Amino acid sequence: MSRAGNASVLAVAAASVLMAIGGPGCGSDSGGGAGDGNQGGGPQTGRACTEIGCESGVFADLSGLRKSIPDASRVEVCLGSSCETFDRGQFSYTSVVDRRLKAEGMRRVSMVVFNDSGKVISRSSVRTPSVRSQPNGEGCPPVCFQVAVGLDSEGRLVR
Numbered sequence: 001m002s003r004a005g006n007a008s009v010l011a012v013a014a015a016s017v018l019m020a021i022g023g024p025g026c027g028s029d030s031g032g033g034a035g036d037g038n039q040g041g042g043p044q045t046g047r048a049c050t051e052i053g054c055e056s057g058v059f060a061d062l063s064g065l066r067k068s069i070p071d072a073s074r075v076e077v078c079l080g081s082s083c084e085t086f087d088r089g090q091f092s093y094t095s096v097v098d099r100r101l102k103a104e105g106m107r108r109v110s111m112v113v114f115n116d117s118g119k120v121i122s123r124s125s126v127r128t129p130s131v132r133s134q135p136n137g138e139g140c141p142p143v144c145f146q147v148a149v150g151l152d153s154e155g156r157l158v159r
Contacts, residue, residue: 049140054133056101057082058109060157061150065091065113068155069122074114079107079147101145104130109149111157124156 058079065072066088076085082098101107110125130145152158 050136052135054135054142054144054146055095055097056099056130056144056146057095057097058107058147058149059093059095060109060111060148062086062091062094064151064153065155068151068153069113071115071121072113072155073116074118076112076114078110101130101147104132104145106130107147109147109157113155122155126157126159128159 058077060077062075062077065075072088072091074085074087075091076083077094077096078084079096079098079101082096082100084094084096086094106127107130108125108127111123112120113122115121126149128147128149130147133144133146134140134142135144136142149157149159
């Protein structure tokens with residue numbers, strides 16, 4: 001077997017061992033010990049935390065953009081000063097990760113749409129709340145803050 005193949009086998013084996021002993025997943029640093037009913041997960045919940053991840057940022061449904069603005073070639077979506085650009089082939093469900101987003105509150109999401117020649121053909125923005133997300137349950141990390149937006153029939157951002 002090649003070096004790369006050996007490394008892959010070792011990585012899978014190491015991950016399997018870590019999962020079997022309950023670390024380094026969610027809650028593994030909670031101090032749970034033998035006999036306390038805290039099976040390697042979460043602060044004294046009596047249950048194990050799963051290892052589902054999440055990212056803070058904005059999640060935008062741009063799937064209707066081609067229909068509402070047929071000349072759209074490229075779009076820039078921003079959450080505050082964190083921006084990502086998407087081309088026509090990516091007009092579906094997109095996201096802009098912003099790890100600085102650490103709390104609930106009202107957030108401004110903006111979008112600029114460009115045509116093939118790079119001319120701005122549409123601008124819109126919306127203020128919408130960020131929502132706390134804990135995909136592994138209360139008391140289990142990670143904690144993320146997420147904003148969701150979509151488009152109206154005119155191709156403008158909406159909550």
